[in-house]
Amino acid sequence: MGDAMGRSGRMTAVDVQKIREVETTALAWLSAHRGDFALGDDALTADGQVDLTWKPLGELAQTCASIRLHTAPSDPVHACVSDLLRFAWQQTGRGQLFLHLQRLEPFATYPLEVYSVFAAAGLRHAGYEAAAATVARTRGWRSTEQEPTRRLGVLRAERRSGIHRPEQSAQALRRTWLGGRPEPWTFERPSGYALTHVVFHLTDWGRTTEGVPAGLAAYLADWLPPWLDTCLDAGMWDLGCELLVVAGSLPGPPDSVILQDAWARIARARYDSGALPEEDVGAAPEPDFHHCYHSTLMAAFAAALTVERLTGDEDSAGLWPDAGATQNRYGEQGVPG
Numbered sequence: 602m603g604d605a606m607g608r609s610g611r612m613t614a615v616d617v618q619k620i621r622e623v624e625t626t627a628l629a630w631l632s633a634h635r636g637d638f639a640l641g642d643d644a645l646t647a648d649g650q651v652d653l654t655w656k657p658l659g660e661l662a663q664t665c666a667s668i669r670l671h672t673a674p675s676d677p678v679h680a681c682v683s684d685l686l687r688f689a690w691q692q693t694g695r696g697q698l699f700l701h702l703q704r705l706e707p708f709a710t711y712p713l714e715v716y717s718v719f720a721a722a723g724l725r726h727a728g729y730e731a732a733a734a735t736v737a738r739t740r741g742w743r744s745t746e747q748e749p750t751r752r753l754g755v756l757r758a759e760r761r762s763g764i765h766r767p768e769q770s771a772q773a774l775r776r777t778w779l780g781g782r783p784e785p786w787t788f789e790r791p792s793g794y795a796l797t798h799v800v801f802h803l804t805d806w807g808r809t810t811e812g813v814p815a816g817l818a819a820y821l822a823d824w825l826p827p828w829l830d831t832c833l834d835a836g837m838w839d840l841g842c843e844l845l846v847v848a849g850s851l852p853g854p855p856d857s858v859i860l861q862d863a864w865a866r867i868a869r870a871r872y873d874s875g876a877l878p879e880e881d882v883g884a885a886p887e888p889d890f891h892h893c894y895h896s897t898l899m900a901a902f903a904a905a906l907t908v909e910r911l912t913g914d915e916d917s918a919g920l921w922p923d924a925g926a927t928q929n930r931y932g933e934q935g936v937p938g
Contacts, residue, residue: 620864624904626875627897637890640692659715662689664898666722667806668905686936696726703732710755717758737764749776750795753802785824797843810852826859833866836881842899849906
């Protein structure tokens with residue numbers, strides 16, 4: 602392992618280039634499959650399948666918006682994710698479809714959660730925000746029962762969209778699996794996805810490493826490596842990439858040796874197309890879109906964060922704009938609609 606690291610303890614440029622390859626090939630696959638993210642006629646029906654329509658589109662938008670924040674404007678990746686983010690916004694009718702959703706399901710939270718991704722990137726719809734703010738003032742909205750991790754996400758979505766409530770995120774955090782700092786051996790797939798999303802919400806999807814309280818950051822620094830190793834041993838590529846996103850979102854620098862091993866496994870698990878399956882499928886053909894789009898998104902996001910941290914840009918960690926701001930650290934003002 603010693604030859605793979607320089608005097609600073611960081612991975613060499615050769616290793617970073619391999620991670621970059623995972624990122625660029627994943628984004629190439631996502632660009633080639635952008636049509637699969639398009640909203641169909643069922644996106645606005647009462648019995649529409651949200652997990653097959655709005656969820657993939659929202660995840661595409663969130664991942665691209667996050668990668669964009671961590672990529673210099675001169676990088677071709679920046680242009681690629683900006684283009685995909687524009688595509689996602691156009692699929693929503695530049696925000697108009699959120700207003701239709703508001704009328705169909707006024708107390709559903711998923712429209713606001715998806716919309717907030719665009720709002721954080723500077724793409725806003727005043728009519729929808731006014732309607733959402735009206736509903737958010739009701740006791741019915743504020744009293745909706747949600748799992749603690751989901752509550753954190755809704756609170757983040759509200760703040761991104763200009764809605765503020767007295768409830769503090771710290772209250773919801775204490776009720777999450779991660780917030781309880783459980784025995785590390787109780788980690789399993791559901792708790793793994795729960796903890797990654799807690800960190801996503803606390804850091805606003807990688808905007809600031811300061812969002813994770815010091816005690817939780819220390820707990821994760823101790824136990825994230827064995828959890829990551831366990832997931833990769835089991836061929837759980839999707840969850841493994843989410844844990845790599847967490848590793849890139851913590852205040853301390855990621856461990857180079859651990860990252861070297863993890864990214865070597867992720868790179869081997871890819872298909873020639875650049876897609877990454879959710880789980881190890883052996884020699885089986887490439888899975889359909891819905892069984893590899895999310896893991897491919899997470900591979901691209903994790904790679905962007907890892908490359909930034911390993912190439913010296915971590916000096917800017919913790920200096921991202923507030924969640925409601927549209928300007929990124931490169932001085933840009935959001936994505937043109």
